[in-house]
Amino acid sequence: AGMTTTITSSNINRNQANAETLLTSVGEAVKDSTQYPYDCSGGSYDFRSVVTKLGLTGWTALARKPVLWNPATNSFDPNAQCTNPAQNVMQDITIEVTSPDKQLNWSRDVVKGPPK
Numbered sequence: 001a002g003m004t005t006t007i008t009s010s011n012i013n014r015n016q017a018n019a020e021t022l023l024t025s026v027g028e029a030v031k032d033s034t035q036y037p038y039d040c041s042g043g044s045y046d047f048r049s050v051v052t053k054l055g056l057t058g059w060t061a062l063a064r065k066p067v068l069w070n071p072a073t074n075s076f077d078p079n080a081q082c083t084n085p086a087q088n089v090m091q092d093i094t095i096e097v098t099s100p101d102k103q104l105n106w107s108r109d110v111v112k113g114p115p116k
Contacts, residue, residue, distance in 0.1 A: 012104075015099045015101075015103070015104045016104065018056055018059065018099070019097050019099065019104055019106045020106075021054060021056075022050070022051065022054060022056060022059060022061055022097045023061075023095060023097055023106060023107075023108045025050050025053075025054060026047045026050050026061045026095050026097070027095060027108060027110040029047070029050050030045055030047075030063065030093060030095070030110055030112055031110065031112055036112075038091075038112070038113065040066075040068070040082030041065065041066070041082070042063045042064070042065055042066040042091070042093060045063040045093070047061035047062070047063070047095075048061075057100065058099075058100025059097060059098065059099060059100060060097065060098045061095060061096070061097045062095070062096050062097075063093050063094070063095055063096075064093070064094040064095075064096060064107075066091035066092060066093045066112070067080075067091070067092040068080040068081075068082055068090070068091055068092075069089055069090035069091070069092075069113070071089070076090070076092045089113050090111055090112065090113040091111070091112045091113060092109055092110075092111055093109065093110050093111075093112055094107050094108070094109050095107060095108050095109075095110055
């Protein structure tokens with residue numbers, strides 16, 4: 001039983017380290033407008049290249065629908081409609097990563113775009 005516990009614990013720790021690495025890498029990448037131009041819907045934010053570059057076979061990284069900045073209320077507003085990047089200057093993007101065995105699923109919010 002002791003050997004099984006050690007192997008399981010080691011796998012959990014490795015998955016947690018990989019999840020943290022992937023969340024950090026994707027979070028930095030999505031803020032780079034040359035790699036990921038502003039997309040109101042977030043639909044073009046495809047992070048497979050980041051996963052591949054890190055060598056994390058079987059891992060997935062997804063962007064959930066961004067919550068847009070509402071300049072009228074000076075806050076993120078889940079009901080804000082995107083008309084153009086000049087109007088909705090910031091996005092609150094939830095990034096979600098999942099391990100190959102689907103046992104670990106972590107997420108982090110990243111703000112894309114500078115406030116005006």
